[in-house]
Amino acid sequence: MSDTPTLLLVDDDSFVRRILKDVIADTGIELRLLEAADGEEGLAVAAREKPAVMFLDLFMPKKSGLEVLGAIKTVSPTTRVLVISSMDAEPVVEQAMAAGAVGFVGKPFHPLEIASAVRQALAH
Numbered sequence: 001m002s003d004t005p006t007l008l009l010v011d012d013d014s015f016v017r018r019i020l021k022d023v024i025a026d027t028g029i030e031l032r033l034l035e036a037a038d039g040e041e042g043l044a045v046a047a048r049e050k051p052a053v054m055f056l057d058l059f060m061p062k063k064s065g066l067e068v069l070g071a072i073k074t075v076s077p078t079t080r081v082l083v084i085s086s087m088d089a090e091p092v093v094e095q096a097m098a099a100g101a102v103g104f105v106g107k108p109f110h111p112l113e114i115a116s117a118v119r120q121a122l123a124h
Contacts, residue, residue: 005052005122007031010042010068011084012060016107020055020084020114027115029122039063047075053121055105058085058096069099080121084109 007024009017017035024031034049036042040062046054054072058065065083072079083096088106096104102124103117 004030004032006034006049007118008034008036008042008045008049008051008054008079010036010039010045010054010060010065011057012038013057016057016084023111023114024118026111027118029115029118031118039065039068043068043071043075046072046079050076051079053118054079054081055084056081056101058083058087058092066095066099069096069101073100080124082117082121 009020011017021033034045036045039060043063056065056068069081072081080102081100082103082105083101084105084107086107093104102121105113105117
C-alpha cells in the first residue's frame with residue numbers, strides 16, 4: 001500500500017474535473033487522484049477509498065455537496081473536504097464550513113488557490 005495521499009474530485013462537470021486534475025498535477029504535490037461525477041458516486045468512492053482530501057462541488061445531481069458533507073464523517077471520518085463552487089456568497093460558504101468543510105474555493109478559481117487549499121488540507 002502506498003503512502004501517497006489520495007485526493008477525490010467530486011464535480012458533475014467533467015471539464016472542471018479535468019482542469020482540477022491538470023492544476024493539481026502542476027503543483028508538484030504527489031497525490032493519487034480519483035474522480036466522481038455526482039454526490040452519490042463521490043460518497044461511495046470516499047467510503048471505499050478513504051481519501052485524505054476531497055474537492056466537493058455543492059450543486060450536483062443525485063446528492064448535493066451539502067448532503068455529502070453531512071454523510072462524509074460517517075463513511076470516511078479523516079477526509080478533509082474542500083468545497084469548490086460558483087455559489088460563493090457568504091451564507092453558502094458559512095453553511096459549507098458549518099457542515100464540516102475545511103476550506104472553500106470559489107469558481108472560477110486560480111491555480112494558486114487550488115495548490116494552497118490542497119497544501120493546507122493535507123497539513124490540517
